[in-house]
Amino acid sequence: MQLTLALPWWARLLRRARTTPSPAPGAPQPGRRLRHLRTVDRRDGEEESPTLADLYRTRRLDMVRLAAFLVDDLPTAEDVVQDAFAAVCRRHGERLDDLQDAHAYLHTAVVNAARSVLRRRRTARAYVPPHQGPGAAVDEPLLLAEEHRQVIDALARLSGRQREVLVLRYWSDLSEAQIAETLGVSRGTVKSTASRALAALEKLLEGDR
Template sequence: MQYAIPAPPPWWSRLLARMSPTEDMPTRGRHPRALGTPHHDEPRPTLAELYRARRLDMVRLALFLVDDLHTAEDVVQDAFAAVCRHHGTSLDGLQDPAAYLHTAVVNAARSVLRRRRTARGHTPPHEGYGPPVDEGLLLAEEHRQVLDALAQLTRRQREVLVLRYWSELTEAQIAKTLGLSRGTVKSTASRALDALEKKLKVVR
């Protein structure tokens, strides 16, 4: 049976539309290739160029996955450090820098969540941080319900939806980033959207 990832539900479109843009934020709606993945006849970006082009976008991505700014910033720093360790500052030999960076951010976020689960076995639950300071980077407080609902999904469901509707990756790109089959990406997205629709009825 074939599944098709449906169009973003109204609440998700509203969420992204209300994000406060900044001068450094990449323009929404561009294909991911335009932000770090070169054409075959274009030079690959250096690590510094990739950092300037993608850092804010990656922090926002990480924020959806780990649900607080300070941790999201650490996740992105760790991801860029991992890219540098494996490929150097010139990124020689790295065919798809943007795709590699997405994978590095997801893996770093997974490590944080594993450590957080371990720590919660010995300490009170994580309460998060206060209201956002940088409104150009963080979601407004009114969207806390959406983040809370995302946090209730399984890790795989959350990753698939964030990569699909925030990072705008294709099914094939998501499958490569997460190490899944395209069929699994499709079915996971379908189930995750159904679950979120139920959780967010009250805010729609």
């Protein structure tokens, strides 16, 4: 069952942040959630698992944007996604034949990599903005627009679990069951966390307006 709360303005902003330039004809839509990324074996009509290259090509930008909402800066988000793909490769190899749902597994890998970054920040007890190299990431102007900046700043003031639940729900558009699987918690925990997080975020955003 999906969380049934009406979409507030900031949730609509998160969803609009998924917009990307139109892909070439026949290419997968990177801003849409692919439940089961599959390619078809034309020889016998059976479906075969995606390769790691397939997953990287179709999901990388989505995962960078997801990570950016969790760690709050794009260079670190790109590192998080690279680490997540590397972890998937080490554990499952290039073929990914043993993964039932590669997309769901990748979500979990990105969330875990983002958690590792945040733990290191807490250990350091101070956040130092990363050095900005030459050139901005392709979607930086979108994510750093004023309204998006306001939402990201408010999200950063929530607890880690609350931020994860809201981003996975309203940006990745996952169901309660999918969020529970990604975070390794019960659906009841997802529901109660979402309720508390919504109240806290609305209060923060109303206070900033």
